Amino acid sequence: MTNTTISSEVLNLQLASRLIFSYAILIFIAFGTIGNLLNIFVFIRIKVLRQMPNSVFLLTSFVASLMQIWTTRFSTAFLNLTGVDLLKQSRFYCEIRWLFGRMGATITMACICLVSINRFLITSPNVRYRQIFTMRCARMTVIVVILVFLIPLIPDVVYYWTPSCTRTGAPYCIVPFPVLVLFGILTWRNLCSVRIIQRNRLEEQVNRMILSELVMICITSIPNIITAIYPIVTSSMTKSQLRVAQDGLWLNMLAIPSITTYCTSFYVFYAASSAYRKNVQTALNCTKHNRIETQTRSRQQNASLRMRIIALH
Known part of the structure; x- marks a missing residue:
């Protein structure tokens, strides 16, 4: 290939990477916004749902998911499609993006982990375990989680501004994959081994909803693990511009499933129950x-x- 041909192919790959990623993100944002709002409306509207301790964790995760997709994902898609960087245009949006974007992601994952732990406790044959999470306990737990993730990020509101709106510190996040896998397996074992505990139809349906959500999150976490490991493994390799563009295309496509955690819970619940x-x-x-x-x-x-x-x- 000539240099002109290679340069043209590199530009085409970069353009395709930006367009595929951006349009996919916008589609997920639209479906995620509708789904999370419907989840919030249903869990508040239906009395039997809002009286469950799990509803406190789920409602918090729905709100945090909306924060995450609008403060983090939208600005990236908007930049790729229009060339306008909203983060550089507004100091306020920059601070909101790094504060609430990171906090929304971590709170969503933390609440989903709490849901999986609560499902394990509720399906346990031990009566004391089933009574650990009351409504009051669930509310207090959510308040503590929010404070734990919010307080370290408060300085960002004052100091988190550079002309390029880049991070001034390390990303603040948690990895829920091991927790979800562990308590998902333990919950499934409880459901399969304990037959003497009488559970009403609502509890059975909630178990099905939550297990389906956990499976979906675990599956969509695999591309995240790949995109995190691949740059580390290939960091010592000397790559051509064409190889870098090809890697960028595949890594962007693998990054698309990561947003499903914040967008698809309503559709998973609707299909499963x-x-x-x-x-x-x-x-x-x-x-x-x-x-x-x-x-x-x-x-x-x-x-x-x-x-x-x-x-x-």
Whole structure:
């Protein structure tokens, strides 16, 4: 190949890499925003769901996921498609991106880990384990988690600004993969080995939803591991410009599944659980739901009134 041909191919690979990554990210942001908002609405709207301790962890993860995809992913896709770097244009957006972007990612992963731990405890044959996470305990745990991840990042609001809006410190994140695998296996073992504990249909459906979510996260974590290891393994290699462009294309394509953790929980829950599908339909049909509650309340009041009249006679 001539130098001109190689340079043209390098430019084409770089352009394809940016376009594929950016459009895929925008699609995931759109679906993720809709899905997370629907999850929040359903878990708040349906009483039986919001009364579970797991709902505290899940609602926190939904909100944190929205923070992560809009503060971190959107600016990258916008830069690749338009050439406008929002982080350099606004100091406020730069600080928000590195503060809430990192915090959103870590809180999402931490809450999903807490969900997997709670599922293991709830399916345990030990009664004391099943009673560890109450609603109060779950709320306190979430507050502690938020403070743990927020306090070290507070200085970023004041000092986190350079003309290029680059990181001034090391990334602040956790690796949930071993925790999810461990407690996912332990939960599955509890479900398979313990048959004497009577669980209602809701608990069984929630177990199915959470296990499906854990499997999805574990599968989509594999490309992340590859993209983290590959640059380290090949760091000593001398690469041509064409090889660098080819690596960039494949690494960007492998990076796309990483955003699914923050975007696909609603669709996984909806596909895995028939009870959740019914809850979604109930929550979305607000008028009918309110009318049924009103009619039920009216019948109860009428029945109570008739009992009082009978008592007076």
